[in-house]
Amino acid sequence: MTWTLRRPKRIIMVLCAALLGSELVGSAQVNKQSTEAWISTLNVRLHMHAGLHAPKLVSLSRQRSSPDSWMNTLSETLPASVDVKGLETPIVWQWSPAASSSDAHHVSFVYECAQPHLRLHWMWEARAKFGPVEHRIVVENLSNQELWLPMLNSLSMAWRLKAGAELKNFYVEKGADSPSAEGTHLETIADGYQWIGRSSTYARPIKGEAREIIPAEFVYGTNGSQAGWFAGIEFSGRTRISLSRRKDSLASDLGLNPEPGPFRTRLVAGGKFETPTAFLGLFQGGPDGAGNQLRPWVREVLNNPSAWKDAHYPLLVNNSWGSGMQVDEALSMRMITESKELGLEMFHMDAGWFRGVGDWFSDPKKFPHGLTAIADEAHRQGLRFGIWVDWTQAALDTAPGALNVRDPKVRDWLVTDLPADWKPEEFKGQTIDLGVSAAKDYAAKEVKRIVEDNHLDMLEHDGYLVAQGCTRGDHPHAPPNMSSLKVTHDSGFDFVVASNSTDVSYHAVLAYYDIYAQLRREHPGLLLEICNDGGRMVDFGSAAHGDYFSITDTYDPLSNRRAFYDTSYVLPAAMLESYVEKWPVANLDNFRYMLRSGMMGWTTIMLDTTAWSSQQHAAAKQAFALYKEKLRPLIRDAHLYHVSNRPDGVQWDGVEYWDTARKDGMVFAFRGSTKDEIEHHFLLAGLKEAALYSFHFEDGTTPDGTIIGRELMTTGLTVHLAQPLSSELVFLQELQSNGSAARRIREPGRKR
Ligand SMILES: [Zn+2]
Known part of the structure; x- marks a missing residue:
């Protein structure tokens, strides 16, 4: 989609604090069409609206024709005041269509205040053909005096939920110092749910306190395709993500951590403040589905x-x-x-x-x-x-x-x-x-x-x-x-x-x-x-x-x-x-x-x-x-699936790599200290049900053979390891998608 902001027929008068209390001068003649903008990637389409005093993220959907998956009820909360020489000075923001712009990859809605003279850029950008889009807000101080800006979130959302919607929140901790016993969190977002995840460059594990997170949240429905949205912050300083549910409303804020506060930041004359960039996208397939979109996106957009x-x-x-x-x-x-x-x-x-x-x-x-x-x-x-x-x-x-x-x-x-x-x-x-x-x-x-x-x-x-x-x-x-x-x-x-x-x-x-x-x-x-x-x-x-x-x-x-x-x-x-x-x-x-x-x-x-x-x-x-x-090409390019519970040192654990382009992959299989479980079935993911796969056990703990994809994803790949604290690498290759060939094969990984 391409879309260009059209200049309105009449110039909009800029509202400002100086006019508060007096009758408004002028009025907005805004072409109704031009208040709307869309930006999309292969995975997500965002609808944005330029309100007169604040912009709004309207919705997230998968494609142009698909119904809106997520409807946002909240306009952006722009700073309501700044501190000028110790005086709290109210701000009224006014949309500036002339300064705003948009195309298929960028949206920038600009808001201004005349006194003190401030300009705010509300920006969205799609930097890859796939994956999430990025959002940031820039506030410029165009006045000739120093100002103090209060807390401004990177991204705030309040999604309308269907009554009784069952949702999960997934997030992971940093392995700072030593990984905790939990590390990976999957929580039910029931009515009244309130969660805050924090990140900084310190991440010192403190007894009794929640560990720092890698600042991202995956929110998804528990049924069917396990579809949902994910968001995160691209910043290393002190940041915070909050998520809370009240009946049919799900609110989330991402940005700098306002605590211990009160947060304020200096805006020198001619200077600017930029919120840490946030990303927002849609995914299917639960946490691994989100990860298999997010990781390649990080590689393409963020990495060197x-x-x-x-x-x-x-x-x-x-x-x-x-x-x-x-x-x-x-x-x-x-x-x-x-x-x-x-x-x-x-x-x-x-x-x-x-x-x-x-x-x-x-x-x-x-x-x-x-x-x-x-x-x-x-x-x-x-x-x-x-x-x-x-x-x-x-x-x-x-x-x-x-x-x-x-x-x-x-x-x-x-x-x-x-x-x-x-x-x-x-x-x-x-x-x-x-x-x-x-x-x-x-x-x-x-x-x-x-x-x-x-x-x-x-x-x-x-x-x-x-x-x-x-x-x-x-x-x-x-x-x-x-x-x-x-x-x-x-x-x-x-x-x-x-x-x-x-x-x-x-x-x-x-x-x-x-x-x-x-x-x-x-x-x-x-x-x-x-x-x-x-x-x-x-x-x-x-x-x-x-x-x-x-x-x-x-x-x-x-x-x-x-x-x-x-x-x-x-x-x-x-x-x-x-x-x-x-x-x-x-x-x-x-x-x-x-x-x-x-x-x-x-x-x-x-x-x-x-x-x-x-x-x-x-x-x-x-x-x-x-x-x-063999490992490095997969580590670089393949999808990754967590095919076991998180390692506990006792039970078995494993990770699957699968490269859809090269049609090969592997499983890292680890047996913990367990004395009695000598074999384990890893339920694999990302394969074709009807395709035939050859498998090869690197250490020869099981003879090589072939197996149908359906078996690998339902019964699982069986790995035998005679000793505790041992491991195997199992390599897989897709052979063909022929159902008749599949009937001749042995059961998965069973010893001859
Ligand atoms: Zn200092």
């Missing part, structure tokens, strides 16, 4: 295209953290040789290589020839080279180039004054507030220097990258309300929680995004790992500014599988990095189980490979070769 053009993405990585802070030149050289021999593709030097926190130069005692010698050796061996850095952290080193908290310039960038006896931890210091432009400039230069000086192919950032909450009154963010201010010390950091927490994180995150956007422009092939204390910054905003995530900070097989199970509902599997750590293995089956638990997405091992037996060495080498040949 040059990462995906790299045929080695996601890479196989050897990381030095197995030796902790003890990394040095000899260890690095040995790991590079081992990596090459094992078929790994990148040497990743973790923490321990630097002189000190904030002093991001190689330790000359550990690296007498510098990191370039390591980088160059890795490159000579055909490997890539990356390092860990906590580049927003300051500490106590005084060498030239070090970021020192006692330096008066740096002290002004900190979120709080540190006590005289403050000391950093081994690899953690104090976060600087990137929202301060001088701090941002320092960080941009420092990150560029680190990448260029050390010949990096990959940069991992760790630590609490962005500040949240700040005691300073002279930073660009809002000053704190002193009664709300709390400073706590934990894990080497001084944390500040205050009324300005969300605004502080808002400015810092935007600065972080700018720094990484610039870095990518200068180094298009550079890979960026988002670690942030292990899985705490897993969201759609960082997905747009980095290439892969450390999804948890706990690395045993169960934690790796749990974090992957949860996160893979919403983000591309290739982005989801598991670190494989040392874990007690009694036999080769346990060893493969340990490796494969971290090989469903991006694979990084942090093990002393020189301690492996020759059998383990051969098994690992084979596993890595198989990853490159």
Whole structure:
């Protein structure tokens, strides 16, 4: 569809606060047609209406001809007032048809206020042919004075429900620190249901409090096609999603987290405020149906295209953290040789290589020839080279180039004054507030220097990258309300929680995004790992500014599988990095189980490979070769189905990949510690009922054969594993869609 706003015959008088209380001057002569706009992708069609004082998302439907699936009863709530020199000044917004525009991929309804002079852009955009559409609101301050804007949500909806409609809310937690026992949530949205999901860059698990979520919600009907809508926020700062039901109305707000509040943000003269972008779409097929639309959309719209053009993405990585802070030149050289021999593709030097926190130069005692010698050796061996850095952290080193908290310039960038006896931890210091432009400039230069000086192919950032909450009154963010201010010390950091927490994180995150956007422009092939204390910054905003995530900070097989199970509902599997750590293995089956638990997405091992037996060495080498040949293409391109309950370490669990274009796929099958369940039936998904599939068990635990799709999806794929804590990889290929051929086959996966 294409549609253009027509200029109305008469100019609309702009309403403004100054006219409140007086008779309205002029009137709107609006062409009725031109108040409506539509935008669509293959999966969703949105109807928008430009009201005189506020815009409205009218409905969501699947296609032009299909009935509206979801009717919204709520016009957008635009800011009703701004703070001018401490005075609450009411705003009346008036639609400006002349400034508004729309085409098949964009809708922008513009609203203005004359006094104070503000302009608001209510925007929708379809950036891919398929998937959800994106929404954001931009408020420009066209006046010549500073204003303070109150909370403005990214997206607000109030859907009219059919009486008695049965609905579910599905959402997943971050694997921050360690995945919780639950991780993946499916809740019934009954009358009176009220839910709030929160996200920040901190995600510290606090006993008795809900874990942070990857900020998205999947809402769907429980009957038939399990159809519904999904929405999420593309931002790493402090955000919030709320969902509540009252009888036949379902309300949801997405945006910055207004708590602890009251939230306000500065609008300098000529400046603007932009809400974090939200996405909204329709899906069928329950959570996996939503995920199989959302993941490819994240890849196409949010991710860096040059990462995906790299045929080695996601890479196989050897990381030095197995030796902790003890990394040095000899260890690095040995790991590079081992990596090459094992078929790994990148040497990743973790923490321990630097002189000190904030002093991001190689330790000359550990690296007498510098990191370039390591980088160059890795490159000579055909490997890539990356390092860990906590580049927003300051500490106590005084060498030239070090970021020192006692330096008066740096002290002004900190979120709080540190006590005289403050000391950093081994690899953690104090976060600087990137929202301060001088701090941002320092960080941009420092990150560029680190990448260029050390010949990096990959940069991992760790630590609490962005500040949240700040005691300073002279930073660009809002000053704190002193009664709300709390400073706590934990894990080497001084944390500040205050009324300005969300605004502080808002400015810092935007600065972080700018720094990484610039870095990518200068180094298009550079890979960026988002670690942030292990899985705490897993969201759609960082997905747009980095290439892969450390999804948890706990690395045993169960934690790796749990974090992957949860996160893979919403983000591309290739982005989801598991670190494989040392874990007690009694036999080769346990060893493969340990490796494969971290090989469903991006694979990084942090093990002393020189301690492996020759059998383990051969098994690992084979596993890595198989990853490159058969697993990686599926991890990149295939649909993903969660074909078991969430892993609990006791029962069986598994994940299915199915590539509809190449007509092949595989199942990762894991047997937990269960003593009695020696076989398990995995009900597969995404296959054709009448098609015939060949199957191949990689470890030969079951003879190869053929099977009809219907069987795989009803009776299931049967996997036998004789030992607890073992695994199998089952490869599937579609042969034909011939019913007669199917009759000759054996029962699924049954031993001969
Ligand atoms: Zn600050």
